[in-house]
Amino acid sequence: MNTKVNIAGVELKNPVMTASGTFGSGMEFSEFTDLNKLGAVVTKGVANVPWEGNPTPRIAETYGGMLNAIGLQNPGIELFVKRDLPFLEKYDTKVVVNVCGHSENDYIEVVERLADEKVDLLEINISCPNVKEGGIAFGQNEKSVESITAAIKKVAKQPVIMKLSPNVTDITVMAKAAEAGGADAISLINTLTGMKIDVERQRFALANKTGGMSGPAVKPVAVRMVYQASNAVKIPVIGMGGISCAEDAIEFILAGATAVSVGTANFINPSVTSDIVDGIEDYMERHNVEDINSLIGLVK
Amino acid sequence: MIEKYQEVCSIIRQEEIGTDIYSMWLSTENIAKVAVPGQFVSVYSNDGSRILPRPISICEVKDDKTAIKIVYRVVGKGTDEFCKLKSGAKLRILGPIGNGYTLRKEKALLVAGGIGVPPMVELAKQLKALGVEDIAAVVGYRDELFLKETLEKYCKVYVATEDGSCGTKGNVIDAIKQEGLECKVIYSCGPMPMLKAISAYAEEKGIEAQISLEERMACGIGACLGCITKTKKKDSHSNVNNARICVDGPVFDSKEVDFS
Numbered sequence: 302m303n304t305k306v307n308i309a310g311v312e313l314k315n316p317v318m319t320a321s322g323t324f325g326s327g328m329e330f331s332e333f334t335d336l337n338k339l340g341a342v343v344t345k346g347v348a349n350v351p352w353e354g355n356p357t358p359r360i361a362e363t364y365g366g367m368l369n370a371i372g373l374q375n376p377g378i379e380l381f382v383k384r385d386l387p388f389l390e391k392y393d394t395k396v397v398v399n400v401c402g403h404s405e406n407d408y409i410e411v412v413e414r415l416a417d418e419k420v421d422l423l424e425i426n427i428s429c430p431n432v433k434e435g436g437i438a439f440g441q442n443e444k445s446v447e448s449i450t451a452a453i454k455k456v457a458k459q460p461v462i463m464k465l466s467p468n469v470t471d472i473t474v475m476a477k478a479a480e481a482g483g484a485d486a487i488s489l490i491n492t493l494t495g496m497k498i499d500v501e502r503q504r505f506a507l508a509n510k511t512g513g514m515s516g517p518a519v520k521p522v523a524v525r526m527v528y529q530a531s532n533a534v535k536i537p538v539i540g541m542g543g544i545s546c547a548e549d550a551i552e553f554i555l556a557g558a559t560a561v562s563v564g565t566a567n568f569i570n571p572s573v574t575s576d577i578v579d580g581i582e583d584y585m586e587r588h589n590v591e592d593i594n595s596l597i598g599l600v601k
Numbered sequence: 602m603i604e605k606y607q608e609v610c611s612i613i614r615q616e617e618i619g620t621d622i623y624s625m626w627l628s629t630e631n632i633a634k635v636a637v638p639g640q641f642v643s644v645y646s647n648d649g650s651r652i653l654p655r656p657i658s659i660c661e662v663k664d665d666k667t668a669i670k671i672v673y674r675v676v677g678k679g680t681d682e683f684c685k686l687k688s689g690a691k692l693r694i695l696g697p698i699g700n701g702y703t704l705r706k707e708k709a710l711l712v713a714g715g716i717g718v719p720p721m722v723e724l725a726k727q728l729k730a731l732g733v734e735d736i737a738a739v740v741g742y743r744d745e746l747f748l749k750e751t752l753e754k755y756c757k758v759y760v761a762t763e764d765g766s767c768g769t770k771g772n773v774i775d776a777i778k779q780e781g782l783e784c785k786v787i788y789s790c791g792p793m794p795m796l797k798a799i800s801a802y803a804e805e806k807g808i809e810a811q812i813s814l815e816e817r818m819a820c821g822i823g824a825c826l827g828c829i830t831k832t833k834k835k836d837s838h839s840n841v842n843n844a845r846i847c848v849d850g851p852v853f854d855s856k857e858v859d860f861s
Contacts, residue, residue: 322825323820323824323825324824325823325824325825328824329820329822329823329824329848330822330824332605332822333607333822345824345826351839351840351841352841353841353842353843354826354829354841354843357816357817357827357828357829357830358816358817359817359826359827359828359829360653360817360818360819360825360827360828361817362651362652362653364650365649365650365652366652367652367653367819369819369825369827371825371826371827374826374829374839374841374843376838376839376840376841377840380840516652517649517652565652565819567820567824568652568653568654568819568820568821568825569645569652569653569654570607570645571607571695571820571822572607
């Protein structure tokens with residue numbers, strides 16, 4: 302049975318990755334799940350300098366999902382390189398570093414800093430709904446998606462995944478723009494912008510008022526967008542949005558994803574990622590699937 | 602790193618000990634063995650529409666270390682689900698989480714408000730077991746009392762109620778002043794305004810105060826950065842002035858917390 306998939310020349314032992322921001326750098330989860338079993342660990346977004354993030358409350362539960370407005374709090378690239386990358390190096394898994402920034406230069410600084418580090422892939426976050434400058438502002442305009450992708454590609458030593466926002470009118474336009482800018486792969490979806498009001502207290506549930514919605518409730522939106530995007534571009538698509546079990550992962554692969562990321566489900570069960578890896582193998586056995594690649598985009 | 606376990610626990614028994622306040626004993630394989638006062642557990646809903654765990658403090662650990670007691674207030678649908686569960690029902694729990702209190706062999710004052718009272722029970726028990734002779738507790742309630750008699754097994758208990766129906770009329774600081782209570786260390790848990798007042802009081806008296814904070818959480822294991830508190834000094838993990846309440850706390854030295 303072959304579970305290996307290939308993203309821009311990087312071979313993953315299986316298609317299961319973690320979604321940025323839900324898994325730290327894997328340290329906290331290594332108590333509950335074997336990182337060696339994962340196709341890749343995608344780290345929480347890191348910027349050129351430390352970011353404080355948003356005020357609290359940063360978290361609110363919604364029906365079958367949640368909102369977050371962390372605001373990309375991160376320790377900055379220097380501490381990340383010194384502490385987090387050596388931790389991940391101990392494991393037999395691929396390392397994907399998610400990069401965030403307020404400006405094009407911020408992104409470039411981080412990408413250049415990582416040039417000689419043991420990093421397999423870069424994921425560029427142009428889709429965070431919780432920061433005022435940067436983030437989603439880059440991801441909602443096709444011209445800026447293409448130009449920032451091209452600018453990053455010019456300096457990146459590792460293949461580049463552009464992480465796209467679902468908060469757009471037509472996802473295929475942004476997918477094509479990333480491809481035109483030279484992206485090696487795209488990942489989607491980041492969170493959907495949402496809001497919750499506490500009706501008893503008559504105030505916003507989040508200090509930031511709006512937050513990014515994730516969890517099982519968003520999965521149908523994500524599957525639809527992965528299907529549309531993978532049919533619009535030739536580069537591989539990494540699918541995510543509400544994946545909580547192996548069948549959810551298979552659903553994204555059938556829709557056109559080459560690999561998948563597990564996000565909010567890590568909060569529901571910290572050992573879920575290794576359960577999903579096992580579940581995919583069980584599914585392949587049940588359906589007599591020799592090679593996982595034969596499932597990619599199978600449902601047309 | 603503090604050992605944490607994910608277990609499916611059986612409910613031994615549950616009772617309502619006040620209006621919307623429930624006391625639940627859960628049998629555990631490992632959590633009770635390693636839990637210390639001031640730690641909490643993540644309790645997961647059996648209903649898939651409520652995805653996030655509810656952080657609930659550990660009130661007591663059974664002497665033979667086979668069970669824990671949690672005491673919680675019904676504040677929403679998740680806790681409403683828990684309160685309806687009968688003996689024998691199962692709940693998925695992760696814990697124990699957090700650092701817990703640092704027990705000192707010094708004259709102790711336990712100060713708690715509302716649903717901050719439960720962790721004081723195991724704390725008082727363990728302080729007494731450590732040989733601390735002078736332990737007192739000041740507990741504040743809106744009106745209705747709970748766990749007062751349980752606490753009285755381990756220490757002298759003073760009460761403050763907002764409506765004056767029992768003990769000092771006012772808050773816990775009013776009670777401390779009215780009773781002329783003194784100590785070397787304050788251990789506290791309760792609402793943020795109370796903790797802020799305790800911190801100011803401890804600073805004024807030049808004594809140590811260990812305060813237990815709470816915040817909306819998602820993962821409960823230190824990864825999501827949802828439950829942070831502002832800190833006066835740069836935190837070594839975050840590299841900014843934020844500490845994670847779930848794993849760096851929930852108990853902080855009051856001098857570390859930035860209340861502004």
